[in-house]
Amino acid sequence: MVQKIAIFQHVPNEPPGYFETVFREKNIPFEYIRLYETNEVPRHQDTTHLIFLGGPMSVNDENEYPWLKQEKELIRRSVKAGQKVLGICLGAQLIASAHGAKVYRFVNETGWSPISRMQNAEGIFSAFPDQFHVFQIHSETFGIPYGGRLLACGNNVRNQAFSCRNACGLQFHLEMTGDIIRDWSKDLGSYQRAKIARDTPRYLAESNRLCRMVAEDFIR
Structure with missing residues (x-):
């Protein structure tokens, strides 16, 4: 049963997007933890579900952003307590790092790209298409934590989605809206802007459908 979702937001322009649309439709209570304003992770006794959004910083930037360490500690506590945890992009890297996996600079991915569901994918990912297009904007990747399971992979960046007990990390952005x-x-170059503008009408509706699947599974 969902008591309340805590949504950890790292920068103003990376909101939960379509996830919020689904939560509002279903009257699911949620609150924002705007770390770019508070610079600290509060203690939440009434939170049952946690979402960690994206951001331009690295999970390794703990000296510059001390709350990254606090987030990792909270993720470990929450997973151990059986609470559901969802991480998107930076959030996925936080889940991986919190459980001992390495996060490091790798290939830059920007825009829509195809990824594939693992044939042995578990949970809601078992209902995903064999291949689907997602929106990417990142330059770091992560290892899969000990005991975690890879759920989706890409051609340029292999680790795209994983589960770790009751946590799920998505390297890509399912929350996208127009x-x-x-x-x-x-602020992208003209070629990238044009390609994204051309691809978005082809892929956004399916991205929203998959986002709804993940959101409904998260609150189920």
């Missing part, structure tokens, strides 16, 4: 895409695209 407004978020326009905002994130405005």
